[in-house]
Each structure stands twice: as C-alpha cells, then as structure tokens.
Amino acid sequence: MSMRTDFGNKMLLPAAAALILLSCGSCGGSPSSAGDDGLPAPISGEFPEKGVVHWKSFLSWDEGSIAEAARSRMAIFPIQICLSDAGGEIIGRMKEINPEMKIVGYQGLLAVSELYPDSAWVRENIPYELDYYYLVRDRWAFTTTGDTLSIWPGSIFLNPLTGGTADAGMMEELVGLIERYRDGHESRLDGIMHDYFMEQPYVNPELSGVVEGDIDLDGDGIPIGDDPGERAEFLRWQIEYAALIRDRLGPDFIQVGNGRVPQDNAELAGNINGIFYELYPNMCWSITDRAGFQKLLANQADGWLAKAFGRTWSIVTNDAIEYNNYFCMISSLLTGCMYTELYGNASFTGWELELDPGLPVSELIVEGRPDSVMTYRRFFSNGEARISFASYGGRISTQFIEETR
Numbered sequence: 001m002s003m004r005t006d007f008g009n010k011m012l013l014p015a016a017a018a019l020i021l022l023s024c025g026s027c028g029g030s031p032s033s034a035g036d037d038g039l040p041a042p043i044s045g046e047f048p049e050k051g052v053v054h055w056k057s058f059l060s061w062d063e064g065s066i067a068e069a070a071r072s073r074m075a076i077f078p079i080q081i082c083l084s085d086a087g088g089e090i091i092g093r094m095k096e097i098n099p100e101m102k103i104v105g106y107q108g109l110l111a112v113s114e115l116y117p118d119s120a121w122v123r124e125n126i127p128y129e130l131d132y133y134y135l136v137r138d139r140w141a142f143t144t145t146g147d148t149l150s151i152w153p154g155s156i157f158l159n160p161l162t163g164g165t166a167d168a169g170m171m172e173e174l175v176g177l178i179e180r181y182r183d184g185h186e187s188r189l190d191g192i193m194h195d196y197f198m199e200q201p202y203v204n205p206e207l208s209g210v211v212e213g214d215i216d217l218d219g220d221g222i223p224i225g226d227d228p229g230e231r232a233e234f235l236r237w238q239i240e241y242a243a244l245i246r247d248r249l250g251p252d253f254i255q256v257g258n259g260r261v262p263q264d265n266a267e268l269a270g271n272i273n274g275i276f277y278e279l280y281p282n283m284c285w286s287i288t289d290r291a292g293f294q295k296l297l298a299n300q301a302d303g304w305l306a307k308a309f310g311r312t313w314s315i316v317t318n319d320a321i322e323y324n325n326y327f328c329m330i331s332s333l334l335t336g337c338m339y340t341e342l343y344g345n346a347s348f349t350g351w352e353l354e355l356d357p358g359l360p361v362s363e364l365i366v367e368g369r370p371d372s373v374m375t376y377r378r379f380f381s382n383g384e385a386r387i388s389f390a391s392y393g394g395r396i397s398t399q400f401i402e403e404t405r
C-alpha cells in the first residue's frame with residue numbers, strides 16, 4: 001500500500017461513510033420518558049450494571065433502541081458521532097431518560113481513518129473527524145521502505161515519536177482538540193475510549209503483503225521488534241498522553257483503555273479509569289477462562305485504575321460467542337464491572353438477558369484451589385452470583401442462584 005500523495009486523491013476508502021449519521025425519521029416524536037416503553041427506569045445502584053458498546057452509526061436505531069440504551073451506566077459511541085449534531089440529539093434523548101448515564105467517545109489510538117472523499121460533507125456532518133484528520137495529516141507513520149503504515153484496514157497509523165523520543169507537541173495538539181470539542185459539547189462527551197494501548201504496533205493479518213517494509217518509528221533502520229529503546233519511547237508516549245488528558249480534562253473525564261497494556265502496566269492503569277475487556281474472558285491471548293477472570297479481578301483492585309466520579313469504569317464484552325454474554329454478566333456482578341450484550345460486531349441491539357439480583361450484600365468470596373476447583377461467590381439481596389472453574393482453568397458453572405425464601 002502506498003498513499004504518500006497529496007490530500008484530495010490519497011484516500012481510497014470512505015471509512016467515514018460507514019459513520020453516516022441517522023436520517024432521523026424517528027426523531028420527530030416527543031422524547032420518550034422512562035417507563036413508557038414498559039422498561040424499568042434506571043436507578044443509581046441498579047445491578048447488574050449495563051454498558052452499551054456501539055461503534056457504529058445510529059442508522060439502525062429507533063425509539064426503543066434509545067430507551068434500551070438509556071438503561072445503562074455508560075455508552076461507548078464513536079467520538080465523531082458524539083460530537084456531531086445528529087449524534088448529540090440522540091445522546092440528549094438518552095440523557096433525558098437517564099441523566100446519570102455517561103457517554104464515552106471511541107477513538108482509535110494513534111490511528112486516523114482514511115477520509116471520505118467529500119470533505120464538505122464531513123465538515124457539515126462530523127466536523128471532529130475532519131479536524132482530527134487535518135491535525136494528524138503530517139504525522140503518518142511510514143515503514144523502512146517508505147510505505148504508509150497501516151495496522152488496521154481502512155486506517156493509517158500515526159507516528160508519536162520525533163527525533164526518536166515521545167512527541168510532546170503532538171500530544172498537546174491531540175488533547176487540545178478533544179478539549180476544544182468537549183468544552184463546546186459538555187453534555188455529550190463524558191470521556192474517551194482508547195483503542196488500544198500497545199507495546200508495539202501489530203499489523204493486522206489482513207494487511208500482510210499489503211504493507212511493505214518494517215515498522216521503525218524512530219527511523220534508525222532497526223525494526224521496532226528489535227529496538228527496545230524505540231518500544232520504550234512508544235509506550236512512554238501513550239502513558240503521557242493518558243496523563244495529559246487526565247490533567248487537562250480533569251480526573252472525572254472518564255478514560256477507558258483497550259489492549260493488554262492497561263491490564264499489565266500499573267503506571268498506565270493509574271492514569272485511566274477503566275479497561276475494555278474485548279473478547280472476555282480469553283481476550284486474544286489463548287488464556288483460560290479462569291486466568292481471564294482472575295486478571296479482571298486483579299485489575300479492579302484498589303490502586304490499579306484511577307477513579308472518576310468516585311468509581312472505576314471497566315466493561316466486559318464478547319461479540320463472538322453468545323454464551324459468553326451471560327458469563328460477562330455474572331463476572332460483572334462478582335468483580336464490580338459493567339457488562340454488555342453483543343450479538344455481532346460491536347453493535348448494540350438491545351438487552352436479552354434479564355436478572356434482578358438486588359444489591360450486593362457481601363464482598364467476593366473465594367473458595368478452593370487452582371489445582372482442584374475454584375469457586376467465586378458474591379451474595380446479593382435476591383441471591384448469589386457464582387462461577388466455578390475446573391483445575392485446567394475451564395468453566396464448570398456460571399450461575400445466579402435465586403433465594404427461594
């Protein structure tokens with residue numbers, strides 16, 4: 001792939017077209033209020049805690065979708081949609097129903113989408129997208145052979161190093177853009193989700209043979225995989241970027257991070273407020289269900305993540321295997337996280353699982369040993385959440401046992 005040409009003809013795919021906003025045929029009616037769809041009004045302290053994950057447009061949504069989404073504590077939508085007029089209208093309706101709901105904008109970390117060719121349309125409809133594009137247009141990363149670096153189809157990777165060290169100026173500009181938009185749209189953006197923090201860029205297999213050359217962000221001719229100093233600066237930039245957002249947008253501007261680094265690196269974790277567990281419990285690392293659960297538990301311990309609005313904002317998700325949605329829900333009850341239900345690719349289609357556990361009345365109880373059976377239990381006012389793992393790390397049972405008094 002080579003796209004080192006001038007703006008205007010370099011963009012191949014209309015990635016932004018996928019983000020075309022709702023035509024809003026359903027927007028003319030009166031705002032729905034909690035309860036008129038028959039759903040219980042969300043109240044603070046309701047369990048299990050739901051989080052919406054929807055990295056798409058609102059085109060497929062109707063009044064019912066808005067009401068269902070509003071039953072959540074947090075919703076993650078593409079940041080440029082949160083900051084668009086049409087997206088803001090829908091977010092406003094959700095917040096009318098549930099004023100405590102927090103809106104988090106999804107943004108690819110160190111990535112920029114290939115631009116929709118009609119920049120006038122983008123300016124009119126998703127202006128953040130265009131401003132972000134212009135801001136980073138001179139920051140593309142290139143490989144050792146001068147090819148444009150892409151690690152995900154439809155996007156271009158950015159180089160956060162200058163002269164071999166973390167580029168503080170670039171960081172300032174990126175945070176400044178978020179700050180400027182947030183300040184103009186305070187009610188629509190309560191935080192940001194970074195997808196994702198990484199030790200080094202990993203080129204998606206779909207691009208193997210498309211991207212030529214090796215990744216070499218400091219330009220010394222040594223690929224990043226063989227260059228510990230380059231990897232250290234690359235990680236340093238990410239940690240300082242999260243710290244700068246926290247500093248400039250305040251400790252209650254929620255930051256949720258995807259990737260392995262927030263799960264393993266205390267310094268980064270201490271600058272953000274939640275972890276996005278993608279493909280929980282195994283993530284993409286071939287770990288056992290038990291290891292995934294234990295990692296989730298360890299990450300929620302005091303002192304790992306920073307709090308925003310007095311709590312942490314982790315969410316367990318799985319969009320590939322339906323039976324994991326229930327495991328996500330019970331895991332969330334045991335560990336104090338949010339869960340979501342996905343039946344497909346990061347697209348919210350409503351809630352199918354229903355459970356009324358009441359309020360937690362105990363801490364987590366751990367029984368057994370790793371070489372036999374381990375059971376995790378937590379009592380709620382209406383029963384007990386419980387997961388048991390076998391010695392090999394697989395699940396034996398995932399349950400909510402209702403009290404039958």
Ligand SMILES: [Ca+2]
Pocket residue numbers: 216217218219220221222223224227230
């Ligand atoms: Ca290098």
